[in-house]
Structure formats: structure tokens, C-alpha cells
Amino acid sequence: MFSHLPPLNSIRVFDSAARLKSFKAAASELNVTPTAVSHQIRGLENSLGTLLFERKTRAIELTEEGEKLAQVAYLALQQLSTVVSELTDTQTTLTVSTTASFAAMWLVPRLEKFHQLNPQIQVVVKTGEQLDDFDRDKRIDLIIRYGRDDGESLHKIKLVTETVGAYATPRYLENTPRIEDACLIETKWKNQDLPSISWDRVVAGKIDAINRRYFDLEHHVIQAALADQGVALVSSLLVETAIKQGWLVAFPNQPRITGLAYFLMIPIHNAHNHKVRGFQEWLINEFVVA
Incomplete structure (x- = not known):
């Protein structure tokens, strides 16, 4: 035949x-x-x-x-x-492409839960700020990316819309209780296609002279805050672990603003792949229970 x-x-x-x-x-x-x-x-x-x-x-x-x-x-x-x-029930590899900040601050700390449920699947995390091309690199099973909420499609699933807030260590807050005296830390995106989320939206017109510090990755902003260097303006999603551990707290009397959205993108050729669908269901459930 x-x-x-x-x-x-x-x-x-x-x-x-x-x-x-x-x-x-x-x-x-x-x-x-x-x-x-x-x-x-x-x-x-x-x-x-x-x-x-x-x-x-x-x-x-x-x-x-x-x-x-x-x-x-x-x-x-x-x-x-x-x-x-x-x-054969052998171990298979699932390759996830996402941003360095999302991987470091949200995904990797939770992967042990997925491994416990799916010990036969080895998750490989590939990080970068530019969107990978499914057609060029078919080894990538799915992509998690951050951007404008421009709606869903057949193979693009919205996971969550974040809020952005001000966070510092308890010690920094004790020593610097007024936002006017604080060093304000924010992200200047490597990806120029992303709209800016700046302290200007939070403190505009309230502070004459602002002490600013910038990093091009959100997890560097968070690390700076953890090192008592100032107040980080970051996604509440990415500081969930630090908040739960008591390492960071919300800076009082500072408003939260709506940020961007996280999306899961799956190539057509992986739409019915059992390991991809399993990871998709686990990921969505993690956002629901969070």
C-alpha cells in the first residue's frame, strides 16, 4: 500500500x-x-x-x-x-516560547505543579522579547505573549488582562513612606511595539521632581525593588509570588492602572496535540485559581 x-x-x-x-x-x-x-x-x-x-x-x-x-x-x-x-509512555518535550519576565516571575515558579500532574512531559522554556515564527521553527509548541487586547482568534486565546501597581519592600516603605521621596522604577520596553506604561500615568502633575530609574525587562524592575532600590511600577501578575512571600507590598494610596493582556498562541498543526492541550488547560486553570 x-x-x-x-x-x-x-x-x-x-x-x-x-x-x-x-x-x-x-x-x-x-x-x-x-x-x-x-x-x-x-x-x-x-x-x-x-x-x-x-x-x-x-x-x-x-x-x-x-x-x-x-x-x-x-x-x-x-x-x-x-x-x-x-x-510507549515515554517522556516527551513541550517547548514554550514566552518573555523572560513572564518566565522568571510567573511561569517557572509554577511549573512544578504541571510536572507533578504530567511527569512524562518535559517543559522547555524559550525566552525572547520578539514573537517567534511558528512556520520557521516548528519545534515551538506554543507561545505566551504580552500585548494589546485586540481580541481572540481560533488559535489565539486571551489568558488575562493585567493591572499595574506600585510595589516596594516593607523596609523601603518604612524608610520612605512618601511617594514624593521615593525612587520610582519602571520598564522601558525592548519591544518598541508595546505601548509605554509609565509612572507619568500614576503621578502626573503630583510630583515636580521625580527620581527615576529604568530597566528594559520587568523582572529587572522587580529585582531592583526587592533590593530596596525603590518603588517598582509593574504587573500585579508578576509580583504574585513576591507578595505571597511578604517580600513586596503594595505602596499605599497609589492607584492601579489597567495594563496589557497575556495571550496563548497555538499553531494550527498543534491544535489537537494532547500535550499542548493539556498544558493549555493547566495554564488557564492556574489563572482562574490565582
Whole structure:
């Protein structure tokens, strides 16, 4: 029935080269030589009677036929991997892409709960401020990102809209009870597409001379506050653990403002993946009980 199909190994090699857009990178991922990858691709092209890649100087690009095969090959290999993992009950990897601050201050402190419920799934957290491309790196299973609340879509699920408040250590608050005397710490986003959330929105017109300090990541702002350096203007979501532990307290008489939203994004090819759906359900439940 399937005698006309090429060998599975050649499909694995092709999938790697297609995802990474490089024979050399594919060789590294598969622990073989670039020559071996090239031979596998050439053999696959000969058996199919068509070119799958355009070879250019120091680069390769998929042909139209290559694009078609790449989409089907990845889905087939992923489905095969999922079923094999279920049958053998072996550990599988779930790769989550998110921002460094969300990972450090919210996700990682809670991951032990997920591991206890799903010991067979190893969660790998990939951090960065720019949105990853699902099509370029299909090893990413899902993305958690922060931005404007522009609505949900089929594969974009809103998790929560944050509030932003002022937080300091009890010791700093005792020594500096007036906001007018405090060092005010805030985030200047690396991602220029994000709207600014500044102390100007909180203390505008109330303080003539403001002592300011800036960091480009929210968890650096929180760490500065934890080190008694000032009052942090940050997401109440990201300081939940510090509040529960008594390390930070809300600075009194300072208003909270509405921040941005966190979204979960799932690629179409992972919409029915059991480990992705399990992580999605756990994540949503964590926000509900929080």
C-alpha cells in the first residue's frame, strides 16, 4: 500500500533541512555530517523526480514542491511521534516560547505543579522579547505573549488582562513612606511595539521632581525593588509570588492602572496535540485559581 513512499529517514532529514533552511543546521540537529544530509536530500529528490530545494550561495530555499512536502512531512512526523510517545509512555518535550519576565516571575515558579500532574512531559522554556515564527521553527509548541487586547482568534486565546501597581519592600516603605521621596522604577520596553506604561500615568502633575530609574525587562524592575532600590511600577501578575512571600507590598494610596493582556498562541498543526492541550488547560486553570 505504501511501497511508493520514500524511506522514513530521508523524510526526517528533509523535514529538518526544510525547518532550519540549512543543510549544516540540519546535520547538527540530526548528529550527522552535512554531506550525509546532502546525499539524503539528493536521493529523495531523485526518487520523487523533482527538486525540493533551490541551492544558492550559502543558502537554500524550498521550491514550490518542497513547500508542499515540508508541510505534510512535519505533520506526519509529529503525529507519528505523538502516538509513539503515547504507546510507549515515554517522556516527551513541550517547548514554550514566552518573555523572560513572564518566565522568571510567573511561569517557572509554577511549573512544578504541571510536572507533578504530567511527569512524562518535559517543559522547555524559550525566552525572547520578539514573537517567534511558528512556520520557521516548528519545534515551538506554543507561545505566551504580552500585548494589546485586540481580541481572540481560533488559535489565539486571551489568558488575562493585567493591572499595574506600585510595589516596594516593607523596609523601603518604612524608610520612605512618601511617594514624593521615593525612587520610582519602571520598564522601558525592548519591544518598541508595546505601548509605554509609565509612572507619568500614576503621578502626573503630583510630583515636580521625580527620581527615576529604568530597566528594559520587568523582572529587572522587580529585582531592583526587592533590593530596596525603590518603588517598582509593574504587573500585579508578576509580583504574585513576591507578595505571597511578604517580600513586596503594595505602596499605599497609589492607584492601579489597567495594563496589557497575556495571550496563548497555538499553531494550527498543534491544535489537537494532547500535550499542548493539556498544558493549555493547566495554564488557564492556574489563572482562574490565582
